[in-house]
Amino acid sequence: MMKPRVRFAPSPTGFLHIGGARTALFNWLYARHTGGTFVLRIEDTDVARNTQAAVDVILDGLRWLGLDWDEGPVSGDATGASKGDYGPYFQSQRKTNYRARVEALLSRGLAYEHEGAIKFKMTREPVVIPDLVVGDVRRELTDREAIDPDFVIVRSDGEPVFHLVNVIDDLEMNITHVIRGEDHLTNTAKHIALFKAFGVEPPKYAHIPLILNMDGSKMSKRDAGAIMTAYMDGGYIPEAVVNYLCLLGWSPKGNREKMPLKEIVELFDLPQILRHNARFDAEKLLWLTGEYVRELSDDRFYELAVHALAKAGLDTNKFPTAYVKAALDTCKGKVKLFNELPAYAGFYFQDSLQYNPDDAKKVFIPENKPRLEKLRDAFAALNTFDAATLETALKETAQQLGVKAGVLIHPTRLAVTGNPHGPSLYHLLEVLGKEKSLARIGKALSMF
């Protein structure tokens, strides 16, 4: 039996949508599961709305997610190189194919000219769409289609339209399975009719459910979180996004959720795809992201963290590598999104701190001043400045003052980090070092 050939065929008219990314993912999973071929084809027939930026985002987005394609463009250049035997993979480069096919339909009386456009003579009979997800769907004509079921395949400006080119390319690229959003389900009748007109058996279809907003409305490009770049630039990590996307409309069963892609590839198959739409739960994605971040290797965490800090204008290169690593070690497992890291760990890399007025007002109160002074003196007397020693010193000081450790901890934390929350106090003091720590406490003391 022939190995499946599937494709992701986005149009570069807007930024890569999260739903499109999920469609790409399901195609990719099916190809990898079956040992088939994953084709990327760019459907750039809408000259007026296509943009180069959109093409680049599609390619970057798929790469970011790790969805490598076996055939398709090598770069975003439509006239550039491609890999695979069925190219070119930009529809704008395949016009001769379309023209020939249209001529064939015309000469056989299956299409006709109408007001400068060319229309396809659509069957008047109901079309049965065999779908691997929902089963056989018998599509009757709508009231408007009953009046005129024929549809335009070439515009009056000579440009072929989606229904036509999509079918021709799937046919000529030997696509065996069309896995696409459910929004195409009723249109598939047109495509099946077209395949038959070309004398070719249509591919197998699998229409996957849509991704909706939390309120159940359709996710459009305007919605926050609908665009892939939001995750690419938002400090998420791709394996978490991929894992979460797999859970929307598909289930590994067995109460499994977080699982390695490798395992998902083994389990994934078309018949188990759910039939109903799913709402996009940003909270759950955030949770999954946290799970993945916690398990990141030190090197990867370090790399992503440095990148996130640099993006926020914090140059870690100015500090010794050992210092940077030690600082980041105190943050690992504490922050879910890398974009939160600058706010969380920025104090390690800033010369002067900003204190939130509300926090300062609550913590830098007169009665805390002598306490913090005593603690500063205790710290100043230390010969070794490591976490264990600092903890002992702080607790002894607290005992001498007759207060709980927390009474000293909060002002100290705010004094040296500028934040009421952060990494383990003793460890961050150790990383910061005696000199900086004492200087910051001293400076804070002047603000009481």
Place this chain on the structure above:
RNA sequence: GACCCUAUGGUCUAGCGGUUAGGACACUGCCCUUUCACGGCGGUAGCUCGGGUUCGAUUCCCGAUAGGGUCGCCA
């Protein structure tokens, strides 16, 4: 308006005629804890409704309702 798909807690889901309807996120109580996070132990909350079929329906059938999709010289 017509046509099509769908329906388990707020959300993602397991279930495929007989279950105390399971898990996860979120929410929440307690414990751990310097904060945050993690972890541990609890808790609130669900089969859209109405008819059938059946000894018995969350599960099968029909209808209603609701949500989504499509009816473009967009894709």
